[in-house]
Amino acid sequence: MTNVPTLSSILNRPAEEFVNDPDVERLWAIKAVEQMTVYFNLIKSVPTKELRLTPNDDLIYTKFREQFPDFNVQIIDIEALKSDEAKAKWRPFCNQFENLVQxxxxxxxxxxxxxxxxxxxxxxxxxxxxxxxxxxxxxREGYNEMLKQKFNNLNKQNGQS
Structure with a gap:
């Protein structure tokens, strides 16, 4: 009988045994930049209050504001995302969408x-x-609509339509 490693045994090995695959990182970066570009062009061109990003937008928004009622979405404090305390709050929020959001x-x-x-x-x-x-x-709170107006005004000033 051969000794086939289980997923659990592999994941319990020291992190030093795993290396970052540059091809995977490059592909991630390409996909992330494509998504970023498409989204920014979208919010500059459509009524953002009506924009739906997923079929679960209502649930995402409701849960977000229930769990983060005072989170400033206009200007994000990086500590509100990346501190240990913030990560402890965000982790359960994120995980509840594991089977709902691709x-x-x-x-x-x-x-x-x-x-x-x-x-x-x-x-x-x-x-x-x-x-x-x-x-x-x-x-939903209108902040991206202001961005759209800002970029439309810049385009008008530069003679673009």
């Missing part, structure tokens, strides 16, 4: 200041469900 934990870029574009100083990586919670709230 790729719920896929690494996704979120803008820290919703009035500005994605760039290296205004973006951080979060799980997709965290991105969705923040962006659904921004859309």
């Amino acid at each position: 790729d719920f934990n896929f690494a996704t870029f979120v803008r820290l200041d919703c009035s500005s574009n994605y760039d290296e100083n205004n973006s951080c990586i979060v799980p997709r469900i965290q991105f969705l919670a923040i962006e659904v709230a921004r859309n």
Whole structure:
């Protein structure tokens, strides 16, 4: 009888045995940038208060505001996402969507200041469900509509339609 390792035995091995695969990281980065670009173009061009990102937007928004009633979606404090205390609060929120939202934990870029574009100083990586919670709230609460108006005004000033 051969000794076939189980998934559990593999996952219990020291982390040093695992290496990052550059091809996987490159493919993730490509997908994340594509998603970021599509989303930003979308919020600049459609009425964001009516925008639906998933079939579960209502549930995501309700649960988000129940569990994070005072979370500032306009300008995100990175500590509200990345501190140990914040991670302890976000983890159960995120995990409740594991079977409801496709790729719920896929690494996704979120803008820290919703009035500005994605760039290296205004973006951080979060799980997709965290991105969705923040962006659904921004859309419903009107913050992304202000961004759309800002970019439309810039385009008019530059002679673009």
